[in-house]
Amino acid sequence: MKTTIGQVKHYVDQEVTIGAWLANKRSSGKIAFLQLRDGSGFIQGVVVKEEVGEEVFQKAKGLTQETSLYVTGIVREDARSPFGYELTVTNVEVIHAATDYPITPKEHGTEFLMDNRHLWIRSKRQHAVLRIRHEIIRATYQFFHENGFVKVDPPILTGSAPEGTTELFHTKYFDEDAYLSQSGQLYMEAAAMALGKVFSFGPTFRAEKSKTRRHLIEFWMIEPEMSFTDHEENLRVQEQYVSYLVQSVLQNCALELKTLGRDTSKLECIQAPFPRITYDDAITFLHEKGFDDIQWGDDFGAPHETAIAEHYDKPVFITHYPASIKSFYMKPDPNRPEVVLCADLIAPEGYGEIIGGSQRIDDYELLKKRLDEHQLSEDAYKWYLELRQYGSVPHSGFGLGLERTVAWLSGVEHVRETIPFPRLLNRLYP
Ligand code: 4AD
Ligand code: MG
Helix, strand or coil: CEECHHHHHHHECCEEEEEEEEEEEEECCCEEEEEEECCCCEEEEEEEHHHHCHHHHHHHHCCCCCCEEEEEEEEEECCCCCCCEEEEEEEEEEEECCCCCCCCCCCCCHHHHHHCHHHHCCCHHHHHHHHHHHHHHHHHHHHHHHCCCEECCCCCEECCCCCCCCCCCEEEECCEEEEECCCCHHHHHHHHHHHCEEEEEEEEECCCCCCCCCCCCEEEEEEEEEECCCHHHHHHHHHHHHHHHHHHHHHHCHHHHHHCCCCCHHHHCCCCCCCEEEHHHHHHHHHHCCCCCCCCCCCCCHHHHHHHHCCCCCCEEEECCEHHHCCCCECEECCEEEEECEEEEEECCCCEEEEEEEEECCCHHHHHHHHHHCCCCCCCCHHHHHCCCCCCCCEEEEEEEHHHHHHHHHCCCCHHHCCCCCCECCECCC
């Protein structure tokens, strides 16, 4: 029976054939242990000379790392294996013999691994992270589908900039100027007026000169937008969504979390509601912690966010930032117009801001004024302004950064390991 490693549990004590690669190998005169992988999982194949005969044994013993092969064997339940099963090999058939695979089981430096990212993703750790990424995407579609959202795809080539004009990737659109999307939000606002509750999932681009463990040049964002929804309701959706992601990963990626050595006790407590702190209180808190450098009106840096996050077991919302340090579209607090109805969600354990969101300005005149203040051309935003001319409603939304969320749930230090082919400040290869 031809099957995959992920399916061997259905074939205990039966003979199966699996297409696989040799990840690693150990052998003595009488027995060889083959570490096999096929993408669906990892399993150990045990080749006993006395059982398979000299020819098959010598073939197995001579296999080189990353050789592709068909392995035939009997599936055994095995309590000692982290995976729970083992294969008693009866035959091996080489498809393609690999020679001098560059990523050996010994330690390698980060730059070397990044140069070999196209091969590095085959390793056990990278495999686990990419499967967790998949689970977060899968759970995202399920959560929003179950809650009545429609998936909408905003454009990637755009003529306007939602998140400030300094970090745009410029390109030509025939004779016109165009930019790679920094966020689909403005289009999602239009979509919310057509379909009620919507979400997008797509690549976004920021020409940020930041070289930190949390910044990518190209990253993927999930952006829900909701009509007839205020700031308070927006936060409730966010905490339910994030809790759902965490519980889905715990439930469906137990093996991957174990492979990564993730401390799951830190994730088990992630259930809505999440704590909240206003920007004002966050400033006071930081002063008490000895951060004398920060003033009301300054944006938080990574050390500030980490100091605040360390105070909580769950992600924490920082709300009501000064309007002056936030985007032009955020709605001012009616009781205190110098701050806006927004929140950043800061992940625990130092993983930083995973969500930015807000209630949007719904008043035409105010939005026009804000565009002027930000020196954004009214022409380019004409269509966006029109959303406030034809049945404007209170509406809110947010953007969750996929890679930072993957980093947090996987417990990996740097976002470069959370996307198959990271685009970083100095890296466009492979
Ligand atoms: O806070 P940001 O810039 O918000 C927006 O783009 C809004 N338009 C979203 C919305 O309301 N629809 O980005 C949202 C999230 C951040 O919280 C962070 O998780 C992630 O996107 N992010 C990045 N992730 C990796 N690399 C970068 N350079 C990132 N910049 C933002
Ligand atoms: Mg932000």
